[in-house]
Amino acid sequence: MIEAVGLTKRYGDKTAVYNLSFQVRPGSVTGFLGPNGSGKSTTMRMILGLDNPTSGTVTIGGYPYRKLPNAPRQVGALLDAKAVHGGRAARNHLLSLAQLSGIPARRVDEVLAVVGLQEVAGKRSKGFSLGMGQRLGIAAALLGDPQVLLFDEPVNGLDPEGILWVRNLMKSLAAEGRTVFVSSHLMSEMALTADHLIVIGRGQLLADMSVKDFISANSADFARVRTPDTEPQQREKLTAALTEAGGHVLPEQDGALRVTGLPLPRISDIAHDTDVRLWELSPHQASLEEAYMRMTQGAVDYRSSIDQKAGLMQPLPPGVQPPVPVPGQGQPGWYAPPPPQQQGGQPFSMPAQPGQPPTGPYTAPPAPSAGQQPNPYTQPGPQDQAPVPAAPPAQAPAADATAAADPTKSEDAR
Numbered sequence: 358m359i360e361a362v363g364l365t366k367r368y369g370d371k372t373a374v375y376n377l378s379f380q381v382r383p384g385s386v387t388g389f390l391g392p393n394g395s396g397k398s399t400t401m402r403m404i405l406g407l408d409n410p411t412s413g414t415v416t417i418g419g420y421p422y423r424k425l426p427n428a429p430r431q432v433g434a435l436l437d438a439k440a441v442h443g444g445r446a447a448r449n450h451l452l453s454l455a456q457l458s459g460i461p462a463r464r465v466d467e468v469l470a471v472v473g474l475q476e477v478a479g480k481r482s483k484g485f486s487l488g489m490g491q492r493l494g495i496a497a498a499l500l501g502d503p504q505v506l507l508f509d510e511p512v513n514g515l516d517p518e519g520i521l522w523v524r525n526l527m528k529s530l531a532a533e534g535r536t537v538f539v540s541s542h543l544m545s546e547m548a549l550t551a552d553h554l555i556v557i558g559r560g561q562l563l564a565d566m567s568v569k570d571f572i573s574a575n576s577a578d579f580a581r582v583r584t585p586d587t588e589p590q591q592r593e594k595l596t597a598a599l600t601e602a603g604g605h606v607l608p609e610q611d612g613a614l615r616v617t618g619l620p621l622p623r624i625s626d627i628a629h630d631t632d633v634r635l636w637e638l639s640p641h642q643a644s645l646e647e648a649y650m651r652m653t654q655g656a657v658d659y660r661s662s663i664d665q666k667a668g669l670m671q672p673l674p675p676g677v678q679p680p681v682p683v684p685g686q687g688q689p690g691w692y693a694p695p696p697p698q699q700q701g702g703q704p705f706s707m708p709a710q711p712g713q714p715p716t717g718p719y720t721a722p723p724a725p726s727a728g729q730q731p732n733p734y735t736q737p738g739p740q741d742q743a744p745v746p747a748a749p750p751a752q753a754p755a756a757d758a759t760a761a762a763d764p765t766k767s768e769d770a771r
């Protein structure tokens with residue numbers, strides 16, 4: 358089991374991970390989700406002893422990684438598939454890792470077969486595609502037949518067949534009773550692969566629950582109801598009547614209402630009884646991806662904006678209007694579909710102010726009590742600062758935990 362308690366990591370004045378506590382249990386795949394820069398890789402590096410926590414602890418089977426007896430045989434990891442000596446053939450790369458960890462050479466051919474790289478085992482990995490590199494990194498993680506496996510974005514660059522293969526591999530490793538911890542940006546992929554989810558945003562815990570619970574909490578049916586745009590009082594009248602009847606009504610960005618807790622025929626009857634005309638009454642199901650994006654939306658550091666192409670625009674011909682954003686199809690600067698403006702608080706929300714606990718059923722742990730360190734989230738929000746690309750980690754993670762000691766690494770620089 359992997360256990361983090363109050364894990365915090367600061368790089369100068371940047372807090373990458375804050376007060377993170379969770380457990381990753383054997384026998385299941387635990388998905389580790391969060392937007393870009395939310396602290397997933399930093400957390401994984403701390404688990405593997407490649408970075409020291411500023412405070413808090415993280416252990417594997419009760420030991421910090423560096424004190425774990427025979428660590429490379431107990432823990433395998435894929436952190437950065439590109440962190441290999443590119444001039445070396447795939448088989449030789451694995452052989453050197455095996456030698457360093459006291460693993461018999463014949464194991465190399467076994468793992469090459471598992472990941473499907475036998476045909477290219479004699480080729481230098483610098484010619485490998487992203488997907489082949491991922492497979493080589495997975496082979497390195499499997500070398501010691503470890504009980505605990507960590508994979509940082511393992512499906513990155515894989516084709517659909519490769520994604521399916523990784524999904525099945527993770528599941529079969531967990532079915533053998535191993536602890537499998539796998540990070541991803543993709544809720545849709547994790548919903549198919551993982552049994553349990555740990556979701557973080559800006560280094561803080563947003564959710565720690567089974568996928569089953571996540572699905573039952575988030576895939577509820579809802580009705581979309583639209584009243585005439587020209588008569589806003591009709592919308593208010595219907596909102597009041599539906600709420601009184603026990604429904605939960607959320608206004609949507611484009612003026613429609615999202616109604617849960619009432620079947621469609623009942624909504625229709627209530628509209629009829631209150632003399633409200635309907636322009637739309639349709640059944641929908643919230644997608645998990647949407648629920649995840651809503652959950653993490655307040656914690657997104659890097660948002661895109663509309664490409665203005667200011668210096669490149671041709672003058673429009675007389676009488677032609679510039680295009681306007683289409684309601685419901687996203688807005689400039691939105692990373693995710695905008696959340697409904699809720700009447701009872703967001704179901705998932707980040708702290709509105711640094712140090713304040715978030716509201717909602719899936720919330721970060723309570724703010725630290727007296728004596729603990731204050732929440733250091735004092736960086737300006739994304740609106741307050743120009744977006745900057747995520748800085749690459751100062752300490753390049755190795756392709757697997759054993760590769761940290763790869764003495765050939767400096768040859769890459771030649």
Ligand SMILES: Nc1ncnc2c1ncn2[C@@H]1O[C@H](COP(=O)(O)OP(=O)(O)OP(=O)(O)O)[C@@H](O)[C@H]1O
Pocket residue numbers: 368371372373391392393394395396397398399400542747748749750751752
């Ligand atoms: N060595 C470092 N020095 C300074 N800042 C760092 C370092 N490593 C990570 N960070 C910062 O810490 C934050 C968390 O980064 P991290 O790579 O852990 O996020 P992530 O969730 O893995 O992101 P992604 O999904 O984009 O890979 C980012 O703001 C990043 O810039």
